[in-house]
Amino acid sequence: MQENQIKMSWFQKLRQIPSNIAREKQRKLIVQDHEFIREKVLNSKSPFHVREAYKALRTNLIFSLPSDGCKKIAVTSALASEGKSTNCLNLAITFAEMEAKVLIIDCDLRRPNLARLLDVQNAPGLSNYLVGLNTSEEVVRKSTYNNLSYITAGNIPPNPVELLSSENMSRLIEKLEKEFDYIFLDTPPVNLVIDTVVASKYVHGVVMIALQNSTDKEAIRYALSQLNFVGTKVLGFVLNGVIYANNGAYKNVNKRKYYRYFSASGRKKSGKGYGGYSRYGGSYGNYGSYKHYGSYGSGKLSN
Numbered sequence: 096m097q098e099n100q101i102k103m104s105w106f107q108k109l110r111q112i113p114s115n116i117a118r119e120k121q122r123k124l125i126v127q128d129h130e131f132i133r134e135k136v137l138n139s140k141s142p143f144h145v146r147e148a149y150k151a152l153r154t155n156l157i158f159s160l161p162s163d164g165c166k167k168i169a170v171t172s173a174l175a176s177e178g179k180s181t182n183c184l185n186l187a188i189t190f191a192e193m194e195a196k197v198l199i200i201d202c203d204l205r206r207p208n209l210a211r212l213l214d215v216q217n218a219p220g221l222s223n224y225l226v227g228l229n230t231s232e233e234v235v236r237k238s239t240y241n242n243l244s245y246i247t248a249g250n251i252p253p254n255p256v257e258l259l260s261s262e263n264m265s266r267l268i269e270k271l272e273k274e275f276d277y278i279f280l281d282t283p284p285v286n287l288v289i290d291t292v293v294a295s296k297y298v299h300g301v302v303m304i305a306l307q308n309s310t311d312k313e314a315i316r317y318a319l320s321q322l323n324f325v326g327t328k329v330l331g332f333v334l335n336g337v338i339y340a341n342n343g344a345y346k347n348v349n350k351r352k353y354y355r356y357f358s359a360s361g362r363k364k365s366g367k368g369y370g371g372y373s374r375y376g377g378s379y380g381n382y383g384s385y386k387h388y389g390s391y392g393s394g395k396l397s398n
Contacts, residue, residue: 302331
């Protein structure tokens with residue numbers, strides 16, 4: 096009996112070897128992914144031309160916004176993995192360098208990124224406040240950057256759209272705009288979920304992020320039609336992932352292939368064709384299906 100138990104224990108150990116190897120490989124990939132993302136956040140070692148690009152963007156936005164009161168800006172993209180969260184944070188950091196009081200809110204309650212970019216805990220955050228579990232003082236935290244505070248997304252809820260359109264969200268924005276000079280909202284991709292369209296009522300305008308050699312023109316046109324339908328002001332576009340080559344041509348500097356969208360199940364969905372946005376796995380984050388984007392049909396919009 097004891098011999099059988101010993102054999103079984105060795106058998107169990109042998110079965111665990113492949114899974115342990117897979118777990119270690121996954122851990123290394125997560126660490127590399129985290130380091131890759133952190134490299135994109137502005138710091139003292141960021142290249143001069145990168146910092147100047149964000150300062151130029153800051154100047155353009157200042158002239159596009161009202162001069163009085165708190166200025167509220169949402170940053171989004173047409174599709175996933177185009178760099179909206181990183182650009183939103185870098186833009187907030189750039190405005191904080193003017194000695195202005197700046198707040199960034201992670202309104203992507205499905206696939207939040209701000210906590211990972213800042214290397215902080217995701218909860219308590221926005222969702223915890225909206226359901227009444229925490230106060231605004233508990234969810235607003237100061238970052239390591241001067242004059243920059245943040246609200247992470249918090250625990251992922253089952254009803255993000257309802258929370259973003261709630262009275263609690265309206266009251267929170269009304270309260271925070273009395274305390275800060277600028278508020279940035281990091282919102283989900285427009286073409287995948289309706290959250291950004293709902294949250295756009297709180298802001299003066301939206302900045303769209305597009306990825307070089309990845310974002311399709313028809314995807315941009317569809318996103319704009321969604322925002323224009325509710326009267327949202329589009330402040331401008333940021334072309335992400337581009338540098339000048341020695342011959343003057345543009346090149347994509349992103350290390351990854353963004354032409355595929357990864358759904359929550361981990362399966363790769365082809366991002367080519369745009370034969371209706373239901374192609375993108377029908378899900379964003381961990382919830383439901385968004386196949387109403389399939390009404391986009393062949394991917395063409397009327398002029």
